[in-house]
Amino acid sequence: MTSRVEEPGSTFDESPGQRSPAKGVRRLDRVVIRFAGDSGDGMQLTGDRFTSETAGFGNDLSTLPNFPAEIRAPAGTLPGVSSFQLHFADHDILTPGDAPDVLVAMNPAALKANLADLPRGAEIIVNTDEFTKRALSKVGWQADPLDDGTLQEYRVHPVALTTLTVEALKETSLARKDAERAKNMFALGLLSWMYHRPTEGTETFLRSKFAKKPDIAEANVLAFRAGWNYGETTESFAVSYEVAPAAKAFTPGRYRNISGNLALAYGLIAASKQSGLSLFLGSYPITPASDILHELSKHKNFGVRTFQAEDEIAGIGAALGAAFGGALGVTTTSGPGIALKSETIGLAVSLELPLVVVDIQRGGPSTGLPTKTEQADLLQAMFGRNGEAPVPIVAPASPGECFTMALEAARIALTYRTPVFLLSDGYLANGSEPWRVPELSELPDLRVEFATEPNAPDGSGDFWPYLRDPETLARPWAVPGTPGLEHRVGGIEKQDGTGNISYDPANHDHMVRTRQAKIDGIAVPDLTVDDPSGDADLLVLGWGSTFGPIAAGVRRARAAGGKVAQAHLRHLNPFPANLGEVLGRYERVLVPEMNLGQLAMLLRARYLVDARSFTQVSGMPFKAAQLAAVISEALDD
Amino acid sequence: MTDLLKLTAKDFKSDQEVRWCPGCGDYAILAAVQGFLPELGIARENIVFVSGIGCSSRFPYYLNTYGMHSIHGRAPAIATGLASSRPDLSVWVITGDGDALSIGGNHLIHALRRNVNLKILLFNNRIYGLTKGQYSPTSEPGKITKSTPMGSLDEPFRPLSLALGAEAGFVARTIDSDRKHLTSVLRAAAEHQGTALVEIYQNCNIFNDGAFEVLKDPETRDSALLRLEHGQPYTVNGEEHVHDVTDPDPTRAFALSRLSEPTPIGVLRAVERPSYDRQLNAQLEQAVTERGEGDLGALLSGSDTWMVR
Numbered sequence: 001m002t003s004r005v006e007e008p009g010s011t012f013d014e015s016p017g018q019r020s021p022a023k024g025v026r027r028l029d030r031v032v033i034r035f036a037g038d039s040g041d042g043m044q045l046t047g048d049r050f051t052s053e054t055a056g057f058g059n060d061l062s063t064l065p066n067f068p069a070e071i072r073a074p075a076g077t078l079p080g081v082s083s084f085q086l087h088f089a090d091h092d093i094l095t096p097g098d099a100p101d102v103l104v105a106m107n108p109a110a111l112k113a114n115l116a117d118l119p120r121g122a123e124i125i126v127n128t129d130e131f132t133k134r135a136l137s138k139v140g141w142q143a144d145p146l147d148d149g150t151l152q153e154y155r156v157h158p159v160a161l162t163t164l165t166v167e168a169l170k171e172t173s174l175a176r177k178d179a180e181r182a183k184n185m186f187a188l189g190l191l192s193w194m195y196h197r198p199t200e201g202t203e204t205f206l207r208s209k210f211a212k213k214p215d216i217a218e219a220n221v222l223a224f225r226a227g228w229n230y231g232e233t234t235e236s237f238a239v240s241y242e243v244a245p246a247a248k249a250f251t252p253g254r255y256r257n258i259s260g261n262l263a264l265a266y267g268l269i270a271a272s273k274q275s276g277l278s279l280f281l282g283s284y285p286i287t288p289a290s291d292i293l294h295e296l297s298k299h300k301n302f303g304v305r306t307f308q309a310e311d312e313i314a315g316i317g318a319a320l321g322a323a324f325g326g327a328l329g330v331t332t333t334s335g336p337g338i339a340l341k342s343e344t345i346g347l348a349v350s351l352e353l354p355l356v357v358v359d360i361q362r363g364g365p366s367t368g369l370p371t372k373t374e375q376a377d378l379l380q381a382m383f384g385r386n387g388e389a390p391v392p393i394v395a396p397a398s399p400g401e402c403f404t405m406a407l408e409a410a411r412i413a414l415t416y417r418t419p420v421f422l423l424s425d426g427y428l429a430n431g432s433e434p435w436r437v438p439e440l441s442e443l444p445d446l447r448v449e450f451a452t453e454p455n456a457p458d459g460s461g462d463f464w465p466y467l468r469d470p471e472t473l474a475r476p477w478a479v480p481g482t483p484g485l486e487h488r489v490g491g492i493e494k495q496d497g498t499g500n501i502s503y504d505p506a507n508h509d510h511m512v513r514t515r516q517a518k519i520d521g522i523a524v525p526d527l528t529v530d531d532p533s534g535d536a537d538l539l540v541l542g543w544g545s546t547f548g549p550i551a552a553g554v555r556r557a558r559a560a561g562g563k564v565a566q567a568h569l570r571h572l573n574p575f576p577a578n579l580g581e582v583l584g585r586y587e588r589v590l591v592p593e594m595n596l597g598q599l600a601m602l603l604r605a606r607y608l609v610d611a612r613s614f615t616q617v618s619g620m621p622f623k624a625a626q627l628a629a630v631i632s633e634a635l636d637d
Numbered sequence: 638m639t640d641l642l643k644l645t646a647k648d649f650k651s652d653q654e655v656r657w658c659p660g661c662g663d664y665a666i667l668a669a670v671q672g673f674l675p676e677l678g679i680a681r682e683n684i685v686f687v688s689g690i691g692c693s694s695r696f697p698y699y700l701n702t703y704g705m706h707s708i709h710g711r712a713p714a715i716a717t718g719l720a721s722s723r724p725d726l727s728v729w730v731i732t733g734d735g736d737a738l739s740i741g742g743n744h745l746i747h748a749l750r751r752n753v754n755l756k757i758l759l760f761n762n763r764i765y766g767l768t769k770g771q772y773s774p775t776s777e778p779g780k781i782t783k784s785t786p787m788g789s790l791d792e793p794f795r796p797l798s799l800a801l802g803a804e805a806g807f808v809a810r811t812i813d814s815d816r817k818h819l820t821s822v823l824r825a826a827a828e829h830q831g832t833a834l835v836e837i838y839q840n841c842n843i844f845n846d847g848a849f850e851v852l853k854d855p856e857t858r859d860s861a862l863l864r865l866e867h868g869q870p871y872t873v874n875g876e877e878h879v880h881d882v883t884d885p886d887p888t889r890a891f892a893l894s895r896l897s898e899p900t901p902i903g904v905l906r907a908v909e910r911p912s913y914d915r916q917l918n919a920q921l922e923q924a925v926t927e928r929g930e931g932d933l934g935a936l937l938s939g940s941d942t943w944m945v946r
Contacts, residue, residue, distance in 0.1 A: 056943055201941065250945040254938060266937055273933050280722050300924035302931030305722055305917060309714065310747035317711045317744070318718030321687070324705055325723040347708050436945075437937050480703040480719075480726050483682045488651070488698050490706025500653065501698065 020232060024239040030089030031195065031243055032097030035187070036114050037106030039072050039082045042184040047084025049188055049205060053197040055257035055434050058245030059088040062548065064096035064621065065430045069287065069370040076130075076138045081113040092249035094548040094555075096431065098623040102194075104187055106130065106161070112139045120153045125190070127183065129162035157236050161186055168226035169219050178216070182223035189227025196242050199228065251436065258435040260399035260428035261288070264358065265295035267406025269302050271356075272328050274407070275414055275446035278303045280322035282315040283332045287370040288426040289360040292332045312340035316357070320344060323353045324489075326450060326479035328410060332358040335377045336367065338384065345419050346385040347491045349515060352466070352475045354413035354420075356406070357391075361425040363619045372619025373426035375544045376595035381421040382573060382602070388512045390519040392416070393572040395423040397547035400435035402428060405570065407444055414448050416522055417474040423572070425594075427621045428545045451476035454484055457497075463487055465499040473518035524571040526578045529585075531565035532558070538634055539586035541611070543569040543599055546592055546622055553592075553627025560628075562635045572599070575606070583609045590614060590634050592627055644675040651701045657692060662813035662839035666760065667699055669819045674702075677727065677827055684727045687716040689736040692767045693760035693839070696731040710741025713748035713757065720754050721914045727827070730757040735765050738774040738794050746803035751913040752831040758823075759796055759836045760813075764845035782844075797894035797905060800834045801887050807833035808890065809904040813840060814853050818864075818902065825904050831912040852900055863896070865903030882907040 033050070037043045044065055054061050064085040073080030087097035102123045105111035107130035118124070131144055145151055146158060165186040169179040185206070192199055203221050210217035231237050258266075272279035283293045285308070297306040305322070309315035316331040323329030331341065338345075338359050348355045361377045363369025381393050392412050396405040402424055409422040455476065456462040463485040466475050478485040487499060495502035496511055529539070542550045547568050554566045567582060569575070583589055583603065589611045591600040597613035604611055614630045616622060649671040657663045674684065684702040688694035690709035697704030707715050712730045720728040730748075737745045737759050748755060764782070765771040771784040775796065779788040800808050807829040811822040819837065826833035838849045851861045863871055867882045873896065878889065882904045890906040 052941060056941060058943060058945070252945050254942050254944055256939050256942045269931070269936065270933060273931075278722065280718060282718055299931060299936070300921045301928045302933075302936075303921060305921065307718065307721060307917075310743055313711060314714035314717070314744055314747065317707075317714030318721070321705075321715035321718030321720075322722040323718075324685075324715075325719045325726070327718075327722045329718070343708050344711065351705070437942060440934050480685050480723065481682055483680065486681050486701055486703050488653075488700075488704035488706065490698070490704075491708055492706065 023232075023237075026239050026241050028241050028243050029091065030087065030093065031102065031241065032085065032087045032100045033102045033104070033191065033195075034083055034085040034100035034114060034117075035104045036081055036083040036110035037184070038075050038109070039068060039070065039080045040075065041082070041106045042181075043082045043084050043106070046184045046188050047086060049202050050191060050197065051086055051257060051432060052205070053192060053199070053201055054086065054088045055255070056201055057198055058247075059090065059243055060092050060246040060249040060434060061086060061088040061257070061432075062093055062096045063087075063432045064427070066620075067371055076107055076109050076135050078109050078113050078139055081110050083110070083114065088243060090244040090246050092246060094552040095621070095624050098625050102191075104191065106183070106187070108135050108141060108145070109139045111145065112141065118154060121155065123155045123157065124151060125157045125159060125187070127161035127187075128158045129160050159190070159230070159236065164226065164230060165223050168222055172219050172222065173215060174219050179219065182220050185220045185223040186227035186230070189224040189229075190231045190237075191227075192224075193228045193231030194237065194240050196240060199224070250434065253436040255434050255436055257432050258400055258403075259430060259432040260396070260402040260424055261291040261360070261430070262295060263400055263402040263435065264406050264422070264424060264429075265292045267403040268292075268296065268328075268330055268356070268410070269299055269304060270403070270443055271407050271410035271446060272302065272304065274443050275328055275410065275448055277326065277328040277414075277448065278305065279330065280319055280327040281306045281330045281332065282309050282318035282322070283307070284309050284312045284315045284337065286312070286334045286337050288362055288429045289332045289334050289337070289358065291429070292358065292360075312337040313344060316341040316344040316355075320348050320351070320353060320355055323348075323355050324351070324480070326477070328356070328414070329354065330356040330358065332360070334360050334362045334370075335364045335380065338377060338380055342385050345391060346387065346389045348419040349385070349389040349391065350491045350494075351489045352417045352515075353477070354410075354417055356409045356413050356422060357419055358406075358409075358422045358424065360429045361423060363617070369619045371426065373545065373621060374594050374617060374619060375423070375425055375546070376598065376617065377423060378543075378572065378595065378598040379601070381423055388516060390516050391419050391421055391573065392519055392522055393421040393423060394570055395544040395572055396428060397544065397568050397570060399428050399431050399433050401570075403435070403438075407446070408570075411444060411446055412522055414446055415474065416472055416518055417477060418519065423544060425545050448477065450482065451478040451485055452482060464497050465489060466494055467497050468514075473514060473521060520574050522574050524574060524576055527567050527569065527576040527582050529565050529567045529582055530554075533563045536563040536565040537587040538563070538590060538631070539565045539567060539583070539588070540590045540592065540631060541567050541569065541583075541599075541603075542592055543572055546594060549622035549624050549627050550592055552624030553622075553631050556624060556628035557631040557635065560632060562632055564631055564635065569599070572602075580607045583607050583611075588612065588634060588637070590631065592622060592630065594622070644681070646671040646675065648681065649674045649701050651699050653698045655699050656695065658843050660842040661692070662762065662841070663693055663696070663760065665813045665816065666758075666819065666837060666839060667696065669816045670823065671700065672816075673820050673823045674700075676824070679727050683725065684729070685716075685719060686729045686731055687712045687719065688731040689733075689741055690767070691733040691736045691765075692841075693731055693733040694736060710736050710739070711744060712736070713741065713744040713755065716755050717748055717751070717753045717913075721917050724754065724914045724918055728755050730755050732757060732759050734759065734761045734763060734773045734775040734796070738796060738799070742774075746799070749800055749803040749805040749832050749834060752804075752806055752910060753913045754831060754915070756826045756833045757835065759834060760839040761796060761836050762839045762841040762845055763793075763848050764841050766841045766844055770844035795894055796836045797834070798891060801891050801894055801906065805834050806831045806906070806908050806910055807904070808894070808906045809833070810836045810838070810902050812838045812849065812852060812902060822904065825907060829907055830909055830915075861899055863899040863901040865893070865901050865905065867904065867907075884908070
């Protein structure tokens, strides 16, 4: 049973007006809404607010923000369109939805850029005020699509959003231009009415966001309420929709909505607490990773030091220096930053110091698609260094899992004294989902013991910095300030044990193999397989952010009678020990990836398995329908 | 506990065999540093030497302190992370003209402007030694080297001018062979709270022998050198000045940094301002004072949660 104890606002009591019984209410099990407008129209904020209301209401949800790399592309143009898609339901869902049921288009560019994604019969709420001749011609429309039949397959609600907003704010002292800017809140109010969203949370949010400008705060609240009331009174909207809370989708507990980058930042703070080590983040701003730097910089009262470096190299260098001093060193970046950090990652491999390297992958190569998603850095993480320089790799499968995998990356780094890659991506970073807030007692114990005593086996009283733990092959971590353990480390090959410089051929061979054996021997959980029928011939195997669409695709294929097993890798180096055995159980293995088959290449090389790739590198996540089709094709083979 | 009063140069020698070329200026600098460290009164375990790549960067291996021989040019960045998170340590960076001014130029200037509590010893021999004799960013124009058979086309950096341009608070120059002067400059650098840059003219007897001979030869050195002492007068171009290392205006120090005949040695500038590490750690304390120690449970929950039962 689901009951919401602390909801931000009960559905109707606090509403701007009372709901009229005259209007019909229709029940839906799920809805996909896309807000689209100019980069400056506040679509991300609008989407975030609708998401918060929806999360608080108890629906399951998944979001897909999609915005251009330019901060403010020329107004009214196609490249300037920013959108936010939200999928919410009364049951558990896995993706932000393949296609919107409702498009909110704030201008002609937003309509044109998104029209192709709309299925027939979708609803379009369109701001008619922006459909001027000039605005239409900017996107190459000679005639007005609102009049010429272009939209005849859709249910169009023409709303003079700008005019109505300005009208609603005419009693305020705001200049017309400022009043117009509140039109996104009018739209949010209207959608909140349409989908029975709680409203109090948004009003509280607006008052706190604009606390220093109370007139702006009130104007936004007014516009928001006006939008709600407009839905209630206008004949253009005859029905509203209810999507009941997803009572069965969630295991009991306290929930919040969380994005991947926020979860990742919290995971790092939790790792610091659980290890008893202070957190040091060395980072250089880069999309889509910067939000982690922003977030961590807010939490200095957790002993978190954030260092905005002069470049990517200094960011990881400082983190490694802090790790030498006994901190939990972390660097955050995206693919281009990893390319610059490679040499320092190699140094960390040689120094055998703990370091967490977070790569929020984006479209590549080079600058590529900074705001779009991709998972094409797997092989860079795996091999992108000189020499034999193995680095463990973990990858979260959902926004909320970014928290768990940050802890896991720290666990591996601290236990095995090694740099560790955490591969997230733009889709996980900016997307959000309901997340069960863990009890502190559920978090792993990451406490570390620094070396305190000389350890030389010859009884000389010397300290040997590379005398390894026989179980983990990790070397002791002796931090400056510890008397008697003064030692030197460096990137030159060292003699195992003493750590002295050594050019001895046999020692180098031994060290290369030992560093590899240390990583190969990392304990990672076995891969679990979801195979409800128990006799599937086809295994669909993925990693990272493709989990949602793959699981949704598998679900559809099963609903159509297909026997298909699914497994998802969170550990990519080393692979789970049972992976070879799992692969051997299935006649066919399908590996969907947002690259050109990087995991498939590793699987084929490691396990001699005929893994079949399905790939897409469009900067956008897979769609459930697309994968369902690929899976049923594979089943038919 | 080590008895600090009893530490000698020998206590700072590691058990590793020193492997520079016989006659290299680095030996003299190493001996001077080992001789100087006991006078710091800091326990060995609280001292860290971080270096980059190059002949000089082997330095940490020969000191019985904590040390890291890192990668080319990155020592200031690595040391910045260490010094910022461990303000209790005395952190020294050992670098050369190629390491600090070519591949690591960016890290050097940013360490200086940030004023992290680091002592940077820049061994300037005006040549790439470890890679066997290419011109460096401090080589004189027209220099014939393995990579410039027809002469170098590059205008060299003046390291001290560069440092002053990067807002360095402490800037000094000394010479490998003048142990007394070298020690006095190290002492001044150690006393400075913040980043200190010490340029040490160092002879590479294999690839650039005699580069600073005119400054060392007893016949020529008195006229070739301008020995700067705080509060003492000096004369340049017939004008007399009283040297003031604490002058907040870097103009005079900058003029000195560009002077080559005579060549100034000593401390050009020693102006203190709050160091990065102290300010960073003060922000942490301030955050705790204002908001209390971080509460992980409260952080994870945030302000907008709901219960599922």
